[in-house]
Amino acid sequence: MTSTSRARIEPGRLRELGPINWVVWQVLSRVAGVPDAHLFSTLGRTRGLFRGWLHFSGKLMPGGRLPRHESELVIIRVAHLRGCEYEMDHHIRLGRRAGVTPEILARLRIGPADPAWTPKHRALLDAVDQLTTTRDIDDAAWAELAEYYDDRELVEIVLLVNQYEGLAATITALRIQRDRL
Incomplete structure (x- = not known):
């Protein structure tokens, strides 16, 4: 947009x-x-x-089971992949409250390939990237993600990614304007 x-x-x-x-x-x-x-x-x-x-x-x-910091990592990565400035603006502000520093934000723009991620966060971001770009998560990425999250959290991750991907599409299609501070 x-x-x-x-x-x-x-x-x-x-x-x-x-x-x-x-x-x-x-x-x-x-x-x-x-x-x-x-x-x-x-x-x-x-x-x-x-x-x-x-x-x-x-x-x-x-209100989900994921730690707020991890939810914000997911949301900001989806917003970045979808080029949704509105979502980025909003969740950069919210993410700051959850410990998403400017350094982490820069790494989120790079994605899971950034070597500074923990293995857990790399697995999370790899799943986000796959689900956002291919609409699926391959077996290897799923197995890696399942090392760190229980079944309920795995379902929540998939729902969270798709909720914010759908929201990015809604914002884009409706041409919702960025908020003024």
């Missing part, structure tokens, strides 16, 4: 969001540290669907 693209759906306000989603948007904007989190003021137009999506998304992050 180019920075000159216009939003295909304008962010909603009280009338378009309804009172519940308006309050949710206000709270989530504050948490994100922005006056208007465009993602939420756009998706909030779908009313009940937005709340269902938010519940699902929140169960993965921040």
Whole structure:
């Protein structure tokens, strides 16, 4: 998405969001540290669907079993691979709170080939890259990932990658504009 693209759906306000989603948007904007989190003021137009999506998304992050730092590694890597600036902006801010330093961020842009990763994080990022680029994880990468994560966490990793890949596609297709700080 180019920075000159216009939003295909304008962010909603009280009338378009309804009172519940308006309050949710206000709270989530504050948490994100922005006056208007465009993602939420756009998706909030779908009313009940937005709340269902938010519940699902929140169960993965921040409510998932993966440590927050690892969830942010996954999300930022997906955002980078998909070229989703909105997702990158948002999760660089959130990732900072979870220990994603500028050095780690630079390594995330390189990917699993960076030699500074721990074997666990390399396995995680390799799985993210494979799932994002091929829609599958090969047996060798899966076996490596399974050395570090239990069955529930493995399912969660696959769901988390696909949630944020789908979100990146939604942001891109709707031309949701980057938030202003």
